Amino acid sequence: MITLNNRALFITICLAPTFTLGDLPETVIDKDALNKPCHVNSIIQEDILICFSKSYLLAQKELNNNYSIAQKQKNVNIRNYLIHQQRQWNKNKFDECLILPEKEVGREGIFEYLQCATDAILKRNSYLKEIYVCGNEPCQFEEPYFFQTIGHDKD
Structure with a gap:
């Protein structure tokens, strides 16, 4: 019975913040994973979490870098469009990723969630690199061309 109570306490401590903080990966990852080896x-479980955390943190680091580059867009209207678009993406970026209760999916549920979150960030990275980042510089567009071909939903 003590093991069950300890396990219940562990699950409550580890997973309850995840549910209450909006299912953000930052509530479950090992924030120091970049400084630890991935076995x-x-x-x-701790080793697996480090590997998933490391993947997530590296993708997030790349996203921050790509967004920082893209934000240097010289055209104000395109830059404002990017900022608006990024804010919209941030609101629902992990909506497709669900953390199911451990009793239903076992410990793998948290890893599936982290993989889903990492995939969402990698997809956004690809988009930013394809449209806004040219090498290590922001891509330069003629405004009419950009909004006719890329920025269809300009507000």
Whole structure:
């Protein structure tokens, strides 16, 4: 019975913040994962969490870099469009990612959630690199061309 109570306490401490803070990956990842080794073939939950956390943190770091570059867009209207678009994306970026209760999916549920969140960020990275980032500089567009071909939903 003590093990069950300890396990229940562990689950409550680890997963309750996830549900109450809007299912953000930052509530479950190992924030120091970039400084720890990823043991790919390990079956230990902490090792697996480090690997998933590292993937998420690297993708997030790349996203921040790409967005920082894209924000340097010289055309004010295109830059404002990017900022508006990024804010919209931030509102629902993890909507497709669900954390299911451990009793339904086991410990893998948290890893599936982290993978989904990482995939959402990687997809956004690809989009930013394809449209807004040219090398290490913001892509330069003629405004009419941009809004006719890319920015269809200009407000």
